[in-house]
Amino acid sequence: MLAPERIWWKPLHRYEKSWLIVAFVFCVFLTVMMPLWYFTGRQNVPVETYRVTPEQFMQLTEDFTKKYQVSDINGAPVVAPPPNSDVFMVGRRWQWYPIVQLQKGQVYRLHLSSLDLQHGFSLQPNNLNLQVLPGYDYVATIVPTQAGEYSVICNEFCQIGHHLMTGRIIVTE
C-alpha cells in the first residue's frame, strides 16, 4: 500500500509462473471453444440482418398471416407456414404477432422485428433469447426439435405493459 522501491521488476516465483501458464492455457481454451462451436455446433447466434422499416415489416407479416392462417386463438391468428419458408413475427406493445404453428424437425427462416420499441424475443421453456430492434429484420434459421406449445415472452422493458407481452409458437409432430 505504501510506495515500493523504484525497481520492482523482479522474476516471478515458481508458483506464479505455473499459475500464469495454466491460466493462459485456460484462456486459450475458452477462446477456441467459440469458433469450434460455430463450425460444429447446432445452436449459434443468428447473424443474418436486413434494414427494414416498421411499415414494410408489418406489411410482410400481414401478407404472411393472410397466406397461411389456419385458425385463431382468442382472436389472434394462428399461422401454419410450410417447411423451408419465411416466417414473420412482429413484436409490438404488447404482443408477439401472429401465433405460429411449425412442424417438428423442419427448417424455418424466422424473421423478427419490432414496430415500436426494443423488445426481447424469449422462447420458453426452451429459453432461447434474441434482441429485437425496430428498423432491423433479424433472421434466425431454426429447427424446432421437440413438439409442444411454447410461449414467447418479452424480456426487454417496453413500458408499462411489458409484463403482459406474450406470444406463442406451436410445434406439431
Add this chain to the structure above:
Amino acid sequence: MTAVTMPQTLGKANFRTCPVTALKVDVAAERLIIANAVAAVVFLAIGGLGALLISLTRWQAIHLLPADWFYRLVTAHGFDMLVAWIVFFEIAGLYFGSTILLNARQVLPKVAWFAFALMAAGAVLTNVIVLMGLADVMFTAYVPLKAHPLFYLGIILFAVGALVAVILFFGNLVTAKREGRYTGSMPLMTYGLMTAAILAVYTLISGALAYVPAFLWSLGLIPEVDPGIYRNLFWSFGHPAQQINLAAMVSVWYALAAMTVGATPLNEKFSRLAFVLYILFINLGSAHHLLTDPGPSFAWKATNTSYAMYLAVLGSLIHAFSIPGAIEVAQRRKGFTRGAFEWLRKGPWREPGFSSLVLSMVLFGWVGGVTGVVIGTEQINMLAHNTLRIPGHFHATVVSGTTLAFMGLTYYLIPLIFRREVKLKKWASWQPYVFGIGMLLVSIGMIGAGLQGAPRRHWDITFTNSPLAASLPGATQITLAIMGVGAVIAIVGGIMYVSVVLISILTGKRTEPSRLTLVMAQANPLVEDAIPNQNKEVHGKLTPRGTIILTFSFLGFLMAYYLFNWWLLGRAWFIR
C-alpha cells in the same frame, strides 16, 4: 499528539501528519474525500430502499409494488447504485490514492468542489425526474424509449463532473511526482486506481457519445437515434463503467490486505501486469450486451466478447492468485505455517476489513466471475440474454464484490479521514457477514430463476393478465423467494453499514486515530507486519501453498459450470 496534528505548510497546501501511518494529509483533499464519501453513502441508502421494494415485488408471493412504481424504482435503483454510489465513492478513492498515499497535495481544490457540485446536481436531478415518473426507461434508456430531457441532462452533468475529477486525479499524480513527494515507485493501490481512471476517461467519452444524441433527440433537435448504434455506444459506457469498479475494487483489495494482515504484493510486476491487461483489453467486454443483437458478425462478437483472447480474464486470474497469496505469505510470516490452511483459519475474522475482503473476493470470483465468463460466451449468451442470470451475475460482482469491499474500507476511513471514533464496533464486525450472505442468496436466486428463463426487469412472471397465457417452470417461484429472502438479509446488512457510518461521523468522539485496525489488538500491520524479518525467513514455509490449491479448485469449478452451460445449449432448438 498535538504537535503531530498541527497543520504544516508544504508548498501551497495545508498538511497534517497522520499519527498512525505518518503520511502527510492535505486538509483540502481530506475535505473532498469526506464530501464524496458521504454523498456515496447517501445514494447507497436511497438505492438500498429501492432494492428492498423491488425485490419484495419480484418475490412473487409478496408482489408489493404496482407495476408503474416497480419499473420506476428499478430505474432509480440502477442509476443510484451503478452510477451515484459507486462513482462518488471512487472519486473519494481517487483523491485518497493520489494525495494521501503519496504525501501529496490536491491540485485545484476549487475545481474539485465544482466537479463535486456538478455530480451532486446531476444525481439529484436524475433522481427527481425519475421519481416524478417522467423517465420510466430503466437505467439503460434504450432508444426509442424516450425520457424527459432533464433525465439525460442529469446524467450528462454527473458524467462531466466525474470526468473533471478524473482529470484532477491525473493532475495530482503529475504534481506529486514533480514535487518529489514520495520516493520509490507509485504504490500498487494508486497504480490500480490509475488503471481505473484511464478506463474512466474513455468510458465517460463513450457515455457522452450515447447520451448527448439521446438528449438532443428527446428535445426534438434530431429526428432519430438508431437503436442498434445507441446500444453499442451505451454499452461502451455501461460495461466499462463496471470495469472501473473492478479496477478500483482490486486496488481496495490490495489496500485491505495490507491494512489488516500487513500483506505486501508478492511480486509487483505480476500484479501490475494484471492491471495493464485491464487497460488494454477490458473495454472490449462492452460487446457482452450485444451478443444476441441483429447486426454484428460472429467474428466481431467473438473477438470482443473474449477481450481479444480472454486477456482481461487473465488479469483477474492473476489477481485471484496474487492477493490471497500475499495474505497467505503475510500470515505465514506470523507463524501460521501448519498445513495448507492454518493461515486462513487463524485470520482476523472479526476485523471487518478482513472479512469483507475475503467475502468480497470469494463472492466476486466464485459467483460473479464464473457466471460472467460463462454468459459472456457468444453462443451461451442466447440462454442468458436479458434473463435474471444477468442481474444475478452483476449483483455478485458490483454488490457482493465492489460494494462489500468499499464498505469494508469505509470503517477504516472513519478514524483516519473523518477522525471520529467508530461507534457500534460489534455491528461493524458482523456487517460483512450479514451483507455477504444476503447477497449470495440474491445472486443464487436470480441465477436460478434466470436458468429457468425468468426475464429481468419484469413485474409479473405469472403473466396473469396477459391476453395469451404464458408460463415459466414452477420452481422459478422458489428461486425468486430465495432472492427475496436474501435481499431482506442484505438490506439488514446495508442498514447496519449506513448506521455505523452515520452514527460514527455524527456522534462519534472527535479523536486522533491511535491505530490502524478496529478490532485487532495490533497497532499498525502496515508497519509491524509488512517488513519481513530476514532472520525468520524459512523457505518452503513461506510459499503460498494454500493459495495454489484454492486457485486450482476455482478453475475446476469454473470449468464445470462452463461445460454444464454448453450441455444446456446443446439441448435447445437448432438455430443459426
